[in-house]
Amino acid sequence: MAKATHNVFYNCRESSTNRPYFLQNKANFKKAQMNLNYYFQKDYENESALSGQQNKAKQTQSFDSAQDRFQTQRTLCEFFLFFTFLCPSYNLVMQTWTIQKLLNWVVEYFTNKGVDSPRLSAELLLSHVVGLKRIELYTQFDKPVTKQQLDKLHELVKRAGQHEPIAYLTGKAEFYSLQFNVTPDCMIPRPETELLAERAIEFLRTRSGTQFVCDLCTGCCCIAVAIAKNASGAQIIATDISDAALRVAAANVEKYQLKDRIELLQGDLFDPIMPALDVEKLVPDSDRGFDLIVCNPPYVSAPEFEALDKNVKDYEPKLALHAGDNGLDIYRRICEKVDQFLKPDAALMLEIGFAQGQVIKELLKKAGAFAEIKIEKDLHNNDRIATARKRSP
Numbered sequence: 001m002a003k004a005t006h007n008v009f010y011n012c013r014e015s016s017t018n019r020p021y022f023l024q025n026k027a028n029f030k031k032a033q034m035n036l037n038y039y040f041q042k043d044y045e046n047e048s049a050l051s052g053q054q055n056k057a058k059q060t061q062s063f064d065s066a067q068d069r070f071q072t073q074r075t076l077c078e079f080f081l082f083f084t085f086l087c088p089s090y091n092l093v094m095q096t097w098t099i100q101k102l103l104n105w106v107v108e109y110f111t112n113k114g115v116d117s118p119r120l121s122a123e124l125l126l127s128h129v130v131g132l133k134r135i136e137l138y139t140q141f142d143k144p145v146t147k148q149q150l151d152k153l154h155e156l157v158k159r160a161g162q163h164e165p166i167a168y169l170t171g172k173a174e175f176y177s178l179q180f181n182v183t184p185d186c187m188i189p190r191p192e193t194e195l196l197a198e199r200a201i202e203f204l205r206t207r208s209g210t211q212f213v214c215d216l217c218t219g220c221c222c223i224a225v226a227i228a229k230n231a232s233g234a235q236i237i238a239t240d241i242s243d244a245a246l247r248v249a250a251a252n253v254e255k256y257q258l259k260d261r262i263e264l265l266q267g268d269l270f271d272p273i274m275p276a277l278d279v280e281k282l283v284p285d286s287d288r289g290f291d292l293i294v295c296n297p298p299y300v301s302a303p304e305f306e307a308l309d310k311n312v313k314d315y316e317p318k319l320a321l322h323a324g325d326n327g328l329d330i331y332r333r334i335c336e337k338v339d340q341f342l343k344p345d346a347a348l349m350l351e352i353g354f355a356q357g358q359v360i361k362e363l364l365k366k367a368g369a370f371a372e373i374k375i376e377k378d379l380h381n382n383d384r385i386a387t388a389r390k391r392s393p
């Protein structure tokens with residue numbers, strides 16, 4: 001099936017070469033339109049083919065009828081081309097794919113495929129491919145798109161239609177109004193996590209001097225970078241168990257020129273911090289502890305993991321999502337040890353799952369280190385942040 005799709009595409013392209021130039025342009029436009037139709041039509045049929053042998057006959061039939069349709073469109077196209085020869089201004093306007101036409105096309109395709117936020121996704125992909133900001137797509141609606149850009153867009157649109165996350169396709173994600181590099185080695189930062197960054201920044205701004213911060217489970221380093229950019233006294237150690245995620249984190253630290261403010265360490269939770277605290281190199285004058293520990297750990301339970309959307313479950317690292325049968329493994333381990341890493345009156349801030357507030361509160365109480373424990377909900381009224389303030393001496 002895939003081969004047939006490409007044959008249609010290439011035959012169609014080659015057949016225009018004997019025509020006069022103005023007709024070739026017109027023809028290329030119509031053909032590009034048909035090519036996209038066929039690309040996506042065939043992609044759809046290919047996917048259906050995976051669903052079982054009994055669909056095979058139906059698809060062959062559908063392919064035949066698609067070919068018939070193609071022939072009819074082609075005949076109409078010949079007639080249309082003759083008309084455009086008589087009407088050059090129409091020819092000028094219609095001769096190529098523009099940003100507007102592509103945007104409309106991709107939005108419709110994504111809507112049919114059930115892709116999340118079809119317009120936003122289409123804008124992100126298109127702006128990535130043509131090298132414009134999203135807002136510039138709307139100020140340059142009539143800008144033509146080159147053949148190379150069209151090819152690249154097709155490839156990405158097809159993958160997005162199979163629910164590959166847009167952020168992995170573009171290699172970029174926005175968090176706290178900053179742009180981060182992301183790859184499938186790290187989780188894509190979520191808007192909900194901005195509340196954790198916000199609370200951390202507010203807390204640090206109430207304090208003076210250098211503030212020693214630890215970002216456990218840093219992933220692409222979005223929380224640590226957001227803190228460093230918005231709390232000038234923050235000196236941060238960011239850790240992750242995944243080497244591959246830390247490589248992405250390093251690229252982001254480099255991008256924002258924060259190497260002197262953010263130290264990246266690889267290892268299991270607090271393990272890599274122990275030697276750093278021992279030598280007092282990374283946290284000088286610190287009472288051997290942090291002013292703030294933030295963490296957005298994996299917190300998805302086993303049944304929740306099975307029920308995750310395809311674009312999360314099949315593409316984002318399981319290590320970043322899943323935390324034991326009930327999703328509490330990492331919180332438990334943090335609560336067991338956190339006391340020794342916090343200065344008096346310091347804070348621990350955790351992102352938590354939508355219904356984990358009560359159980360996390362209990363875990364924090366059991367830790368016995370905190371004078372004050374607060375659970376905060378997000379804008380959707382889900383439990384989102386746990387803040388615990390360590391006792392003063």
Ligand SMILES: C[S@@+](CC[C@H](N)C(=O)[O-])C[C@H]1O[C@@H](n2cnc3c(N)ncnc32)[C@H](O)[C@@H]1O
Nearest residue numbers: 189217218219240241242268269296297298320
């Ligand atoms: C939910 S992601 C959060 C990433 C990032 N902080 C964010 O908010 O987008 C959790 C991260 O924890 C890391 N991780 C999982 N288990 C860990 C462990 N035992 N010790 C340290 N990091 C761990 C994963 O590699 C992943 O990068």
